[in-house]
Amino acid sequence: MSLIIPMVIFMQQRMAEAGDPDVAKEMQAYMKTDQPFYGVKTPQRQAIFKQAREHTKVATFTDYSRLVLWLWSGENREEQYLAMEAAEYYKAFRTKEAFAVYEEMLLGSTHWDTVDKIASNLIGLLVKEHREFEQKLIEWRESDNMWLRRASLLAHLKHKDQTNLPLLDETILMLANDDEFFIRKAIGWVLREYSKTDPEYVSEFVASHSEELSSLSKKEALKVIQKSGVIAE
Numbered sequence: 365m366s367l368i369i370p371m372v373i374f375m376q377q378r379m380a381e382a383g384d385p386d387v388a389k390e391m392q393a394y395m396k397t398d399q400p401f402y403g404v405k406t407p408q409r410q411a412i413f414k415q416a417r418e419h420t421k422v423a424t425f426t427d428y429s430r431l432v433l434w435l436w437s438g439e440n441r442e443e444q445y446l447a448m449e450a451a452e453y454y455k456a457f458r459t460k461e462a463f464a465v466y467e468e469m470l471l472g473s474t475h476w477d478t479v480d481k482i483a484s485n486l487i488g489l490l491v492k493e494h495r496e497f498e499q500k501l502i503e504w505r506e507s508d509n510m511w512l513r514r515a516s517l518l519a520h521l522k523h524k525d526q527t528n529l530p531l532l533d534e535t536i537l538m539l540a541n542d543d544e545f546f547i548r549k550a551i552g553w554v555l556r557e558y559s560k561t562d563p564e565y566v567s568e569f570v571a572s573h574s575e576e577l578s579s580l581s582k583k584e585a586l587k588v589i590q591k592s593g594v595i596a597e
Contacts, residue, residue, distance in 0.1 A: 368430045371420040378412040379404045379442055391441065395475060401441045409442055413449055428457035429465050436469050448481050463490050463497055473511055476546060483515035484522055492523050498531060505535050510544050517550040524561045533569065540576045551577065552584020559588045
């Protein structure tokens, strides 16, 4: 019998015990969602996860995928947060095989608090190691699902000097006219992050495409550059 289900139940029970209804309402209001919360803050949630790890060993990829996806399918938002934390924690299982797990999570995400972490911390790192997954980013940038379009940008966020600049530039320019706030913000964010690696490139890119990029994207993109004083001529 798998010990993963008892591990999940253990965490659910502990969160139910630790939850605060008033905090739960505050969390719902902040995230503007109807999804229920236990009302468990991050330090408490992390302590519960630590207890669960001491209670049960995750020994195989099957254990890992079950743990992550069973938590992800939970009714409360904190279970999704635990799913992402578990997905990151067990680094040995963050292999090519895990991409399908992360994609399933992404497809069920409906807000930035889950989309951003899945795209940058999980999917993005696999894309960097296995470039064949860039085809998924190409598919997502054309999706009717705004969160997938955002993910196609934020998957590049932590690539630094290994960023596929032709792909990123192409994606940015494809989405530059997108009216969605979360897309325009993501364009600025990914450019700002890359400016820490190559500020001249980002400065020149923004200057060259000033008419195409939204004011929000440009403002976000140039924050680090303006502080450092690196401006394209």
